[in-house]
Amino acid sequence: MKKLIVTTLTLFIIASLNFVQAQSLDDVINKYIKATGLEKLASASSYQLKAKINQMGMELPMEMKIKKPKKFRIEMEMQGQKMVQAYDGKNGWMIAPWVSPEPQDMSGTQLEDAFDQADMEGELYHYKEKGHSIEFVGKVNLDGKAAYKLNLTTKDGNKKTYFIDADTYLISKVKAKISGNGQTVDVTQIMSDYKTFDGFTMAMKLESVSPMGSAVITIEELKLNVDFDDAIFKKPAK
Numbered sequence: 001m002k003k004l005i006v007t008t009l010t011l012f013i014i015a016s017l018n019f020v021q022a023q024s025l026d027d028v029i030n031k032y033i034k035a036t037g038l039e040k041l042a043s044a045s046s047y048q049l050k051a052k053i054n055q056m057g058m059e060l061p062m063e064m065k066i067k068k069p070k071k072f073r074i075e076m077e078m079q080g081q082k083m084v085q086a087y088d089g090k091n092g093w094m095i096a097p098w099v100s101p102e103p104q105d106m107s108g109t110q111l112e113d114a115f116d117q118a119d120m121e122g123e124l125y126h127y128k129e130k131g132h133s134i135e136f137v138g139k140v141n142l143d144g145k146a147a148y149k150l151n152l153t154t155k156d157g158n159k160k161t162y163f164i165d166a167d168t169y170l171i172s173k174v175k176a177k178i179s180g181n182g183q184t185v186d187v188t189q190i191m192s193d194y195k196t197f198d199g200f201t202m203a204m205k206l207e208s209v210s211p212m213g214s215a216v217i218t219i220e221e222l223k224l225n226v227d228f229d230d231a232i233f234k235k236p237a238k
Helices: 002-036 038-042 108-117
Strands: 046-055 058-067 071-078 081-087 092-095 133-142 145-153 159-165 171-180 183-197 200-210 213-224
Touching: 002 038, 002 133, 002 145, 002 200, 038 200, 145 171
Parallel strands: none
Antiparallel strands: 046 058, 046 213, 058 071, 071 081, 081 092, 133 145, 145 159, 159 171, 171 183, 183 200, 200 213
């Protein structure tokens, strides 16, 4: 009888701890959504972003266009040539002029990345509905500031660690493992200089650090509900 009571209490305590953890995770996610105004972005049909990438002493203009449902196009100028990556909701393609002037189909991790880019609101927003799972680690010290640490596993099995500032509830850092060309590397993204556009708050500066070097993306312009023709997302005929 005593053993049964102890076992029951133990199960109750474990269930209670899991419930508290779920409450804490939901609280952090909800405050993050409120701080960023993601509901505003979720109500938009599309957005257009213009930025500059500083990498290896070069400044590269970049333009990104996203349209629901799941359409994505990014253009970047490199030494007078234009690189294009796009996803039309089903298929991904790219033009890398230093390889070929003809559009090439994307597959594997390239296609997965394009699909992820087409997610306007990001992985944390309605993560359960998207098939992702999150382990709530709790509050940690991040570069001298308190932050909430969340380990996210996507529905495809990719793993990322999000750090959300405990005061502002904005993302300050993301760590991920990126696979490509037969190897996997650790990539860290640092978000800063947050600004608000029409009720939506986003980082205007993103620094990406990896073993291959670093790059800084500076957002210059953001527009919501731009009327894009679906044709710009489709692979051009040869």
